[in-house]
Amino acid sequence: MRGVVAAISDNGIVRVSAKADYAVRVAIELATVESGLAKAEDLAGAQQIPLNFLVKILHELRLAGIVRSQRGPDGGHRLARPAAEISVADILRAVEGPLAEVRGTPPEALHYAGHALPLQRVWVALRTNVRAVLETVTLADLADGQLPNGVDSLADEHDSWVTR
Numbered sequence: 001m002r003g004v005v006a007a008i009s010d011n012g013i014v015r016v017s018a019k020a021d022y023a024v025r026v027a028i029e030l031a032t033v034e035s036g037l038a039k040a041e042d043l044a045g046a047q048q049i050p051l052n053f054l055v056k057i058l059h060e061l062r063l064a065g066i067v068r069s070q071r072g073p074d075g076g077h078r079l080a081r082p083a084a085e086i087s088v089a090d091i092l093r094a095v096e097g098p099l100a101e102v103r104g105t106p107p108e109a110l111h112y113a114g115h116a117l118p119l120q121r122v123w124v125a126l127r128t129n130v131r132a133v134l135e136t137v138t139l140a141d142l143a144d145g146q147l148p149n150g151v152d153s154l155a156d157e158h159d160s161w162v163t164r
Helices: 018-031 040-047 051-063 088-096 119-134 139-144 149-156
Strands: 067-070 076-079
Touching: 018 040, 018 051, 018 076, 018 088, 018 139, 040 051, 040 076, 051 067, 051 088, 088 119, 088 139, 119 149
Parallel strands: none
Antiparallel strands: 067 076
């Protein structure tokens, strides 16, 4: 289920995959590395992520230009750009693909008929709102524990904490 970050799953629930969650967590760890490189083993231990899974995630982040890796006994991983320039959306796209899909299709490519015609606009609006959060939160924000005001305000709403 690629593109799961804001995809509507078969049972109608928006889900964040373990892979996406792990990728953001490891990127936050890399944002806190003061100097040098971080070893995959240390990153896995810090976030309790299975090492084999983490190695695959680091590879995808490297291919996306988010992480740089160096081999050898003094090797390890580091962010390829400053943490303030990497959004959560960047990381999620690197490991999962587009932020929002419906049945594997981007919302703008969907076609509905009859009374379902406005549904496409609902999916486009969903993607816009997901972007409004994920594109504004950077690794620096997370590493510093300071979320953008708009995101913090959304999380402060009582209904945000209620599962329905």
